[in-house]
Amino acid sequence: MLYLPIVGFGLLHPRRDRRYLAWGLATAALGLKFVVVALISAKSTYPIYDRYLVMFISPAILAFALGLESIALRADRLWAGIGSSILVLALVAWIGHAFPRWGAVVGQARDGIAKLRATPGNYSATFKFFEKAKSFRRPLLVLTNHCFASDVPRFYLRFLGRPADVPTVILNMARNCETGDGERSRAIEEFLAHHRQDGLVVFFYEYERGGPDPCRVLDKESVVYRPGWYSCLAVVEARGVSSEQLREF
Numbered sequence: 001m002l003y004l005p006i007v008g009f010g011l012l013h014p015r016r017d018r019r020y021l022a023w024g025l026a027t028a029a030l031g032l033k034f035v036v037v038a039l040i041s042a043k044s045t046y047p048i049y050d051r052y053l054v055m056f057i058s059p060a061i062l063a064f065a066l067g068l069e070s071i072a073l074r075a076d077r078l079w080a081g082i083g084s085s086i087l088v089l090a091l092v093a094w095i096g097h098a099f100p101r102w103g104a105v106v107g108q109a110r111d112g113i114a115k116l117r118a119t120p121g122n123y124s125a126t127f128k129f130f131e132k133a134k135s136f137r138r139p140l141l142v143l144t145n146h147c148f149a150s151d152v153p154r155f156y157l158r159f160l161g162r163p164a165d166v167p168t169v170i171l172n173m174a175r176n177c178e179t180g181d182g183e184r185s186r187a188i189e190e191f192l193a194h195h196r197q198d199g200l201v202v203f204f205y206e207y208e209r210g211g212p213d214p215c216r217v218l219d220k221e222s223v224v225y226r227p228g229w230y231s232c233l234a235v236v237e238a239r240g241v242s243s244e245q246l247r248e249f
Helices: 003-011 016-043 050-078 082-118 125-135 151-158 181-195 243-248
Strands: 140-144 168-172 200-204 223-225 233-237
Touching (some): 016 050, 125 151, 140 151, 151 200
């Protein structure tokens, strides 16, 4: 409630250099933030979480501090020394407002430390998925629909956990992206020609990318492993899918 009025005082700071700085910080913290959000929203439907905007916290805090300094300097002009008292009162008010939460913060910190100590270095659901796919020790055809992100499954297969020690082919199924249609078709045909009976097809798909959802049409009997998550992550018998189906996906 008080944030914007206090920042407003910073924009009217008695010192010119601080006034210019306050305008720059406010523009970054408020104006530039909304521009960035608008541009991201125009290009993608992916949700914008607060952690993506953490870079705007520092200018917002500094703009607020300049507003407090501006108030203190103007108050000193009316009565010498009162400006420092205002800053002390603001600090005490902030500590008093936050004090009831310190107990919860301490408890949460203890829980977090305990979880950190008990959690393995690689704990993500994606890591577990690819470790399971590698554990079958069978040739893998990995298909992903995230444009220009085939390095993600490559990273999990080759550099995290136990490196895959079986023939592995990674294809990007997004159209007009890093894998061309001809290259995609040839790679699928070649993999199935050599590993129709012993190979596995790994689907690493994200629903929000658009396009077909393989998990809705796959033969359930051919599915070797599929965790129950939001996206289409599945390990399927290569003999359970045709090259035509894979090209459609």
